[in-house]
Amino acid sequence: NAGVTQTPKFRVLKTGQSMTLLCAQDMNHEYMYWYRQDPGMGLRLIHYSVGEGTTAKGEVPDGYNVSRLKKQNFLLGLESAAPSQTSVYFCASSYWLKEDYEQYFGPGTRLTVT
Amino acid sequence: GQQVMQIPQYQHVQEGEDFTTYCNSSTTLSNIQWYKQRPGGHPVFLIQLVKSGEVKKQKRLTFQFGEAKKNSSLHITATQTTDVGTYFCAGPSAGNNRKLIWGLGTSLAVNP
Numbered sequence: 021n022a023g024v025t026q027t028p029k030f031r032v033l034k035t036g037q038s039m040t041l042l043c044a045q046d047m048n049h050e051y052m053y054w055y056r057q058d059p060g061m062g063l064r065l066i067h068y069s070v071g072e073g074t075t076a077k078g079e080v081p082d083g084y085n086v087s088r089l090k091k092q093n094f095l096l097g098l099e100s101a102a103p104s105q106t107s108v109y110f111c112a113s114s115y116w117l118k119e120d121y122e123q124y125f126g127p128g129t130r131l132t133v134t
Numbered sequence: 135g136q137q138v139m140q141i142p143q144y145q146h147v148q149e150g151e152d153f154t155t156y157c158n159s160s161t162t163l164s165n166i167q168w169y170k171q172r173p174g175g176h177p178v179f180l181i182q183l184v185k186s187g188e189v190k191k192q193k194r195l196t197f198q199f200g201e202a203k204k205n206s207s208l209h210i211t212a213t214q215t216t217d218v219g220t221y222f223c224a225g226p227s228a229g230n231n232r233k234l235i236w237g238l239g240t241s242l243a244v245n246p
Contacts, residue, residue, distance in 0.1 A: 051232055060143075062222065062238040063177070070232050078233070110176055116232050121165060123224075123234065125176040 021046050026111050026126035033101040033133045041096040041129050043111030051114045052094040053123065054078075054086060056107040063110065069094055070116075101133045136161050136228050140237035148245050153210040155240035157223035164226055166199055166206045167234070172219040180208075180221075213244050 024045045033039055043052065054066040055078075065078030067086040075086045083105060085097045094113075098105060108130050112123040137160045147153050157166065165184045169177040181190055183199035183206060190197045194217075196209045210217055220241045224234040 053233075060238070063236045065233060068233060112177075121167060121182065121226060121234070122179045123167075123169075123177075125178070128176050 023047065024111055024113055024124050024126035026109075026129050028129060029127065030130050031132070033098075033131065035102060035133060037101050038097070038099050039101065039131075040098075041109055041111075041131075043094045043096070043113075043126055044092055045094075045111075045113040045124070046092060047113060047124065048091070049113035049115055049124070050091075051116050052088065053112045053114075054084070054094065054096045055110045055112065056080065056105075057110060057128075058107050066096065066109075101131075103133045105131065106133045107131060136235050138223060138225055138235045138237040140223055140240050142240055143238065144241045144243070146243045146245065147213050149215060150212050153213050153217070153242055155208050155221050155223075155242075157206040157208075157237050159204045159225055159235075161228050162203050164203075166203075166223055166225045168197060168206075168208055169222045169224065170219050171222065171239070175219075177222060210242075213242070215244050215246055218242060218244050 027042045053068040055063040064080045069075045069088040072091040087095045110128050111126040114123045139158045167182045168180040171177045187201045188199040194211045198207045220239040222239045224236045227233040
């Protein structure tokens with residue numbers, strides 16, 4: 021099992037450009053999450069999904085859109101990139117059972133917006 | 135809103151010294167999780183505590199969940215250079231248990 025994979029691993033964008041980050045998991049998890057991580061600010065939830073076809077906003081959703089057309093994939097889109105979106109983006113997935121809340125993380129995408 | 139606070143933010147120790155990081159929640163938690171992130175890596179799940187007063191050990195790491203289920207600690211005995219990284223605690227959101235509320239993490243540096 022590959023677990024959680026993310027593509028691309030690195031990307032440099034110019035202000036105003038768009039891009040899509042892909043997250044894929046092979047663990048049949050219902051829940052998937054997109055976080056961004058900036059120095060000193062921990063992990064901040066951008067959007068999440070509790071199942072195929074459903075998405076919800078996290079704490080920092082502005083400037084991002086997401087889609088979950090297939091259970092195993094969760095896409096994060098930046099329509100018009102801004103320098104403030106320079107960050108490391110992590111995707112995570114989990115079951116959400118009574119005794120099992122563990123989140124499994126992908127390796128991350130390092131995005132620079134110039 | 136619901137918050138999870140961790141202290142200290144940074145800790146530098148000499149190899150062989152002990153290390154402790156503390157996690158405090160503004161609300162009672164059904165469970166608390168701990169993750170480790172190595173420099174340049176991604177967070178990796180360490181453990182989950184569920185019961186009030188629970189103590190779990192993983193080799194040199196000891197995890198505790200407070201009696202009121204609002205605080206937790208991670209203690210590392212005799213640190214090694216392999217312990218370097220950031221340690222995060224996280225608990226389920228009170229309003230929607232399908233999200234985790236994360237602490238900002240404690241970054242541990244170990245001098246050999």
